[in-house]
Amino acid sequence: MDIRVRGAVPADPFLGAADLFETEHNLDRPVHANVREDPDERTWAAHYDDRHVLNISEQAATSAMARELIVHELAHMARNEEGHASHHFRTEEALFLALSGESVERRKIAHCYQIANHMKDIYADDITLSVTPPEKLVSFFESELARAVSDRSDPSPWPDSRRVTTGSDPEITAVNAAFALGLVERHDIVDETHRLYDLAHAAADDAPEVDLDAFKRRFRSLGADPSASDYRKTLVDATRAYVVDSGGAVAAD
Structure with missing residues (x-):
């Protein structure tokens, strides 16, 4: 290389x-x-x-x-x-399909981009975890999620594309927790007694409108090599689940 x-x-x-x-x-x-x-x-x-x-x-x-x-x-x-669908699909297209006719807060739109980035990160980390031990990644998730749960007033993010927190918003913090659990379960890295689960449920308690388990399953079960249309549908469904199904949007005039 x-x-x-x-x-x-x-x-x-x-x-x-x-x-x-x-x-x-x-x-x-x-x-x-x-x-x-x-x-x-x-x-x-x-x-x-x-x-x-x-x-x-x-x-x-x-x-x-x-x-x-x-x-x-x-x-x-x-x-x-390799031309993987997750890395050759415009997030804007999924947002348009998912949110057409809805009025959505700007922060929610930003969160949708983060959900799309999480999906890309799942596929990247399928490779990452094939060549690196998982311990540092798990410790990183644990420390970042603990910080987010204990001090939501701290707006400083980890300077990295895989950052788990976005400051003070409990809703996206719950989705981020679901991403962390989805990834570790996808690769069978930790068991359910790990502290990461306690932290994730604490994050979910602060955002009852976000279905932690449903988002965890979405991330965990992403198909290894989806077609472009399958990936589009998965991202559209995730976007609607976060914005529309959780009550984060109202019909546009």
């Missing part, structure tokens, strides 16, 4: 991530990693005909999770190269 790092950080986490990734997968296009000084910079990948671009904050690139974060973004690149 051709990975080029631009920024004043050690290259070891990037090279270590590439070595792990290459035990099971590969990329045809080179990866250009841009390390940003802004600590709030999200870790995210962009895809072009001749390269992938990984944007990551200096803080994230030097954190204990650096290698795992980079593997996660490499997994998104792999999904893009």
